[in-house]
Amino acid sequence: MQSFTYERATSAQQAAAAVAARPDAKFISGGTNLLDLMKLDIERPAHLVDISRLPLDRIEETAEGGLRVGAQVRNSDLAADPRVRSRYPMLTQALLAGASGQIRNKASTSGNLLQRTRCPYFYDRNMPCNKRQPGSGCAALQGFNRMHAVLGASEACIAVHPSDMAVAMSRLDAMIETISAGGESRTIPIGDFHRLPETMPDVETVLGHGEMVVAVTLPPPPPGRQLYRKVRDRASYAFALVSVAAIVEKSGDRIRSARIAIGGVAAKPWRATEAERELIGAPASDGAFTDAAEAALAGAVGHGGNDFKIPLAKRTMRHTLAAAVKRA
Secondary structure (H helix, E strand, O other), X not given: OOOOEEEEOOOHHHHHHHHHOOOOEEEEOOOOOHHHHHHOOOOOOOEEEEOOOOOOOOEEEOOOXXXXXXXXXXXXXXXXXXXXXXXXXXXXXXXXXXXXXXHHHHOEHHHHHHOOOOOHHHHOOOOOEOOOOOOOOEHHHOOOXXXXXXXXXXXXXXXOOOOOHHHHHHHOOOEEEEEOOOOOEEEEEHHHHEOOOOXXXXXXXXXXXXXXXEEEEEOOOOOOEEEEEEEOOXXXXXXXXXXXXXXXXXXXXXXEEEEEEEEOOOOOOEEOHHHHHHHOOOEOOHHHHHHHHHXXXXXXOOOOOOOOHHHHHHHHHHHHHHHHHHHO
């Protein structure tokens, strides 16, 4: 590990200014991802700005009937909050499906959203990786790519985003609040927050250097039954092969509305808009769920080792939709 300097932030704006002032500076909160990357000499910040003690650890009611989640709220606290459990059960399910209890006790809301891919080639400095070293190539394209993307990928990168929480938040239409060095704030829809790789896979979000996440706002819970299902290699402490976040509202025996996102298949939570359109007004039946799953994965492309993800995602979506309708 290379040497670095450290300071403890006294306010959100001061933290943003401290990072913006140096191109080699990084924010650090729980450190559950950044410290590992530093130990492996993948991330090399020369200056760390600690934001973990800022007063951003509250979950507050909004005037509209939603919740405002501070950037420093720990994943375990967010999952256990009674308001989250009752109004946004899908979010609790997603959080509890991620990592381990010890990591959830340290990981923050903003850190979860900003965590980097777990692609093994990103972590192996002996292999080419456009995320780690732009222009070097993507070893996963012809290598071991069982965990990799089947949607939204490019010739430059087929890595996936590892967050469970982000998948659930994407279908709850979360809004991400940020502050810049000059004190300017902006609100970013979560669907616009993460970038697809295209030709610049090293640029993973729309944040500018020094721009800091201060909160995530959840609008009032949408109507319908919420469900998050994760398929993985083992029951705990494993990243998703495929996950599905679904909210289904019924009217009689037909589907009035549907919100669906897929995780583990792209560089960002993948909103299944085609599947949502397919389900509106359709009967709550296996046939409709099958058609929706086919529509959602119509553009999917495997890369050899991850070809199985396409039928797996379809099956997972069908089962998740059926379970959501059954419980509605």
